Amino acid sequence: MSKRLNDLIKDKAGKDEKLLSIFITAGFPEIDSTKEIILALDEAGVDFIELGIPFSDPIADGPVIQKASERAIHNGVNIDNIFQMMGEIREISQIPIILMGYLNPINKMGIDTFINQASASSVDGLIIPDWALEENQKYGDILKKHDLDIIHLLAPNTPPDRIKIIDEVSSSFIYCVAYTGVTGQDNKPTEKTSDFLKTIRKELNHPLMIGFGIKNREDYLTYTNYADGVIIGSAFIRLLEKTNREERREAIDRFIKQIR
Amino acid sequence: MHTLTNRAGYYGEFGGQFIPEILRPAIVELDQAYTKLKDDKNFQEELDWNLTHYAGRPTPLYFAENLTHHYQKAKIYLKREDLNHTGAHKINNAIGQILLAKNMGKKRIIAETGAGQHGVATATVAARAGLECCVYMGEEDIERQYPNVQRMRMLGAEVRPVYSGTKTLKDATNEAMRDWLQNVEYTHYIIGSVVGPHPFPMIIRDFQKVIGEETMQQLKKMENKLPDYLIACVGGGSNAIGLFYPFLNSEQVKMFGVEAAGKGIPTGEHAATLLLGEIGIFHGMRTYLLQDDSGYVQPPYSISAGLDYPGVGPEHSFLKDSGRVKYTSVTDDQAIAAAFLLGKLEGIIPALESAHAFAYLDELLSETSPDEIVVINLSGRGDKDMSTYIQFLEK
Numbered sequence: 001m002s003k004r005l006n007d008l009i010k011d012k013a014g015k016d017e018k019l020l021s022i023f024i025t026a027g028f029p030e031i032d033s034t035k036e037i038i039l040a041l042d043e044a045g046v047d048f049i050e051l052g053i054p055f056s057d058p059i060a061d062g063p064v065i066q067k068a069s070e071r072a073i074h075n076g077v078n079i080d081n082i083f084q085m086m087g088e089i090r091e092i093s094q095i096p097i098i099l100m101g102y103l104n105p106i107n108k109m110g111i112d113t114f115i116n117q118a119s120a121s122s123v124d125g126l127i128i129p130d131w132a133l134e135e136n137q138k139y140g141d142i143l144k145k146h147d148l149d150i151i152h153l154l155a156p157n158t159p160p161d162r163i164k165i166i167d168e169v170s171s172s173f174i175y176c177v178a179y180t181g182v183t184g185q186d187n188k189p190t191e192k193t194s195d196f197l198k199t200i201r202k203e204l205n206h207p208l209m210i211g212f213g214i215k216n217r218e219d220y221l222t223y224t225n226y227a228d229g230v231i232i233g234s235a236f237i238r239l240l241e242k243t244n245r246e247e248r249r250e251a252i253d254r255f256i257k258q259i260r
Numbered sequence: 261m262h263t264l265t266n267r268a269g270y271y272g273e274f275g276g277q278f279i280p281e282i283l284r285p286a287i288v289e290l291d292q293a294y295t296k297l298k299d300d301k302n303f304q305e306e307l308d309w310n311l312t313h314y315a316g317r318p319t320p321l322y323f324a325e326n327l328t329h330h331y332q333k334a335k336i337y338l339k340r341e342d343l344n345h346t347g348a349h350k351i352n353n354a355i356g357q358i359l360l361a362k363n364m365g366k367k368r369i370i371a372e373t374g375a376g377q378h379g380v381a382t383a384t385v386a387a388r389a390g391l392e393c394c395v396y397m398g399e400e401d402i403e404r405q406y407p408n409v410q411r412m413r414m415l416g417a418e419v420r421p422v423y424s425g426t427k428t429l430k431d432a433t434n435e436a437m438r439d440w441l442q443n444v445e446y447t448h449y450i451i452g453s454v455v456g457p458h459p460f461p462m463i464i465r466d467f468q469k470v471i472g473e474e475t476m477q478q479l480k481k482m483e484n485k486l487p488d489y490l491i492a493c494v495g496g497g498s499n500a501i502g503l504f505y506p507f508l509n510s511e512q513v514k515m516f517g518v519e520a521a522g523k524g525i526p527t528g529e530h531a532a533t534l535l536l537g538e539i540g541i542f543h544g545m546r547t548y549l550l551q552d553d554s555g556y557v558q559p560p561y562s563i564s565a566g567l568d569y570p571g572v573g574p575e576h577s578f579l580k581d582s583g584r585v586k587y588t589s590v591t592d593d594q595a596i597a598a599a600f601l602l603g604k605l606e607g608i609i610p611a612l613e614s615a616h617a618f619a620y621l622d623e624l625l626s627e628t629s630p631d632e633i634v635v636i637n638l639s640g641r642g643d644k645d646m647s648t649y650i651q652f653l654e655k
Contacts, residue, residue: 056556057430057542059437060280066424078554103278103541108555129280130541134268155282157445162284180282181442 001172002124002147004096008047009172009207012228019173019209019229020220020260022236023050023100025068026085027077029240033248034085035092037240040249042095044256050127050231053079053101060129062184064234068241079109079117086121098125098151111139119146125172127151133166140169151175156196163200173207175231176200178214178223184234187213189222197226220259232259269458272581274574277457279544286444291459293364298466303359310355311470314388315345317352319471321478321635326605333625334489337482338608338638339475339503346381348611348640349471349499354381354450356467358389361448368392368447372436374401374429374495375566375613376408377640378452383417393417396435398428401565408644426559429495429569433543453496454573457544461573468502475635476506483633489624490515492637493616494534494587495567497576499639504585514586517576518620520562521589531560533572534580534587540571547574563592563648564612566640590619596652599642611640612648 054069211231297303311317341349373379379395386393425431492500494517522530540549550558550570562568579585598619
């Protein structure tokens with residue numbers, strides 16, 4: 001695990017505070033605005049960032065992130081640009097950043113090259129939803145060597161023996177989706193889901209983050225009952241969609257402070 | 261640490277299970293159900309009964325005398341998958357998978373469709389099984405294959421138009437996967453080609469290999485020998501693998517998979533994945549893929565909605581690299597000309613997809629001799645394509 005992420009998790013656990021992470025698509029809404037958005041999020045008190053690598057066929061995403069992804073690709077973003085952005089961001093901010101993307105663009109660059117460059121540009125972790133455990137375990141050693149953690153996903157339908165395996169191969173935190181579905185759906189936890197979350201939280205050795213469909217303070221309060229923190233994606237992308245660039249910094253600050 | 265089953269469902273370096281964790285339980289369930297049922301006598305009997313009495317199998321292996329006479333370069337046989345109930349080979353897979361779905365206790369069926377043949381086949385078997393059915397179809401394909409849209413609706417299926425991306429088969433598959441993520445507990449996704457995460461490519465190939473098995477038996481009766489050449493069109497590749505698979509170990513049988521060259525390879529508007537793609541990860545599998553330098557999927561193009569797909573079944577990627585099957589391509593115009601020739605000489609209007617296989621005859625027959633045997637998979641009939649054909653009729 002990266003030192004930045006490790007320090008953050010320890011610090012929060014020590015103070016008994018919850019984690020808040022925001023997902024943004026790199027190069028959205030404008031190709032050159034990612035740095036200023038991340039800086040605004042950092043200043044507003046967000047704990048870490050999930051920086052999305054766009055993909056042409058994001059099967060785990062709902063319409064909001066699909067559209068952001070499409071726009072970012074149209075803006076000309078690819079992994080090379082994103083590593084360049086990382087360099088510029090790290091000159092001004094040390095907020096932990098996790099890259100989130102589908103496997104094909106990474107595979108195209110070459111998985112080893114990608115891991116090397118991610119590490120060299122101070123990325124703190126990776127979330128790759130279509131890179132199943134069975135497929136990524138052979139990269140365990142090289143990832144460890146670079147202090148890069150793959151954050152594994154769990155879902156309310158993941159069987160107990162599988163949850164154990166995922167816990168064992170994880171090193172920073174575990175990402176549980178709030179429901180079986182795609183990002184950005186309307187959702188309230190069912191009794192079954194809250195029971196599931198309570199049970200796994202007791203059993204897991206790693207902190208638990210919940211994402212998918214979390215959009216406001218109410219959701220934040222609901223889900224932090226069951227977890228160490230939450231991730232907000234589509235709701236924040238929607239905010240970016242409807243805010244002018246000049247007003248963005250202030251809007252981001254308001255959005256985050258409204259959540260906690 | 262617990263042991264993980266590694267290299268599940270690989271053909272050489274192709275295949276695998278590149279899926280979000282949410283789909284894992286469904287994939288495991290499907291794998292277990294299929295492993296149990298494929299050797300189960302009752303299941304096989306039920307499958308055979310359905311293929312015989314409902315789909316109309318075996319389909320004829322037809323000696324195309326006029327076509328043979330026209331070329332005078334080989335004896336040409338057609339495997340008449342167009343004579344199946346619903347008009348294409350797609351019903352073979354749909355019948356098999358609906359039995360699996362019922363066995364797993366699923367209440368709802370989803371499918372993607374390009375040309376609409378798989379959608380119709382799925383709507384058909386779902387209607388008969390009394391299961392709710394939802395078919396995703398790209399807006400552009402809805403337009404060019406409209407008769408099939410109406411057929412699906414008459415069969416009680418909901419056809420959900422897909423407006424994202426290229427509005428064709430690729431995006432219909434994306435939307436079907438998103439639906440599956442949301443409704444995975446009670447829904448079975450009947451994938452229409454030998455694509456997707458393991459075990460789909462294997463299951464669909466097993467349900468389609470009846471095409472090749474029948475061909476082998478029929479030709480033995482008629483000619484008392486194996487074919488010299490097999491030709492089939494390749495989009496995802498289910499009709500091709502169905503014909504090829506039983507012959508793979510018979511080295512003397514040469515096999516040709518024909519991809520869509522669209523407006524011509526140099527124009528960049530084509531769907532020739534195996535010829536021009538690079539290895540990628542797409543729709544749950546590692547396979548050849550049309551993609552750009554950034555790893556974004558390149559929109560394919562073909563006049564035929566069923567071949568208009570940027571990926572291909574992983575087993576085909578393997579057969580390409582091993583050299584066992586030769587993959588080649590023909591353009592829209594060549595396919596149209598072949599369809600008109602078949603209509604005129606044999607009284608058969610082929611599906612636009614199948615017309616691609618016929619178009620390759622011109623090239624293949626330059627190297628054959630009159631006593632050699634060519635079998636072409638006539639994978640579907642052309643009723644659904646009349647609006648396209650009419651445009652060329654008027655020219």
